[in-house]
Amino acid sequence: MFEVLLMLLPDIFFDQIDEDRREFNPFIPMAIVLGLFVVSGVISFNEIRYAIWGRTTDATIVRMKETAFSAGEGEGPLNEIVFNWNDTDDGRREDVFLQPTDWAYQTGDTFEIDYLPGVKKSRIAGTPLYAKISLGFFFGLGALALILFAMLWRKGMRKEVSHR
Numbered sequence: 001m002f003e004v005l006l007m008l009l010p011d012i013f014f015d016q017i018d019e020d021r022r023e024f025n026p027f028i029p030m031a032i033v034l035g036l037f038v039v040s041g042v043i044s045f046n047e048i049r050y051a052i053w054g055r056t057t058d059a060t061i062v063r064m065k066e067t068a069f070s071a072g073e074g075e076g077p078l079n080e081i082v083f084n085w086n087d088t089d090d091g092r093r094e095d096v097f098l099q100p101t102d103w104a105y106q107t108g109d110t111f112e113i114d115y116l117p118g119v120k121k122s123r124i125a126g127t128p129l130y131a132k133i134s135l136g137f138f139f140g141l142g143a144l145a146l147i148l149f150a151m152l153w154r155k156g157m158r159k160e161v162s163h164r
Contacts, residue, residue, distance in 0.1 A: 027152060029148055030145065030148040030149065030152060033141055033144050033145045033148060034145055036137075036141050037138065037141040037142060037145055040137045040138040040141055041138055043138075044135050044137075044138045047135075048135075049116060049119075050114060050116065050123075053116055053117065054114045054115065054116055055087075055088075055114070055115055055116075055117060056112055056113070056114050056125050057085050057086070057087075057112070057113060057115065058085065058110045058111070058112055058113075059083040059084065059085040059095075059110060059111060059112070059113045059122075060083060060084055060085065060108065060109070060110050061081060061082070061083050061105055061106065061107050061108060061109050061110075061111070062082045062083060062084055062094070062107070063080075063081075063082040063107060064079050064080070064081055064082070064106070064107050065079065065080050066078070066079055066080075066101060067079070067080045067098065077101060078098040078099060078100060078101065079098065079099050079100070079101050079103060080096060080097075080098055081096065081097055081098070081099050081103070081105075082094065082095075082096050083095060083096075083111075083113070085113060085115070085122075087115065087117055088117075089117045089118060090117065090118060093115070093120075093122075095113075095115075095120065095122045097122075097123075097124075111124065111125075112124070112125035112126070113125055114127065
């Protein structure tokens with residue numbers, strides 16, 4: 001089964017040993033996996049920050065104005081929502097986000113947000129946390145990186161032994 005999967009990979013993943021033989025070279029997949037590992041680590045870190053230090057509170061809408069931004073094809077303009085809340089550590093804080101113009105809230109209404117104390121980051125409460133997915137991806141890529149590293153190490157050891 002593993003050999004069938006290797007046959008599907010492009011030639012860039014292999015070293016040509018001689019005319020009839022080629023050998024899997026884990027260096028390029030290792031670089032790809034490490035890049036994805038770093039990206040997933042950043043995403044995971046952000047989600048973990050909300051899980052550990054995030055707080056939930058009520059925010060009040062201060063101002064709403066329609067903007068020219070659109071969320072994608074076929075969608076209309078968005079409202080720029082300016083809201084503020086009382087942070088027990090930092091006092092009164094303010095943030096902005098974009099919502100569709102048919103959003104149910106109006107100026108003066110309150111809604112729940114999650115925020116990070118001392119950091120200008122907030123989001124609507126109940127926004128799905130992707131911590132489990134991003135952490136799973138992070139650790140899965142880490143395991144794959146270790147496997148590829150072991151393959152690189154074995155390949156280097158074999159070359160070293162063959163040169164003696």
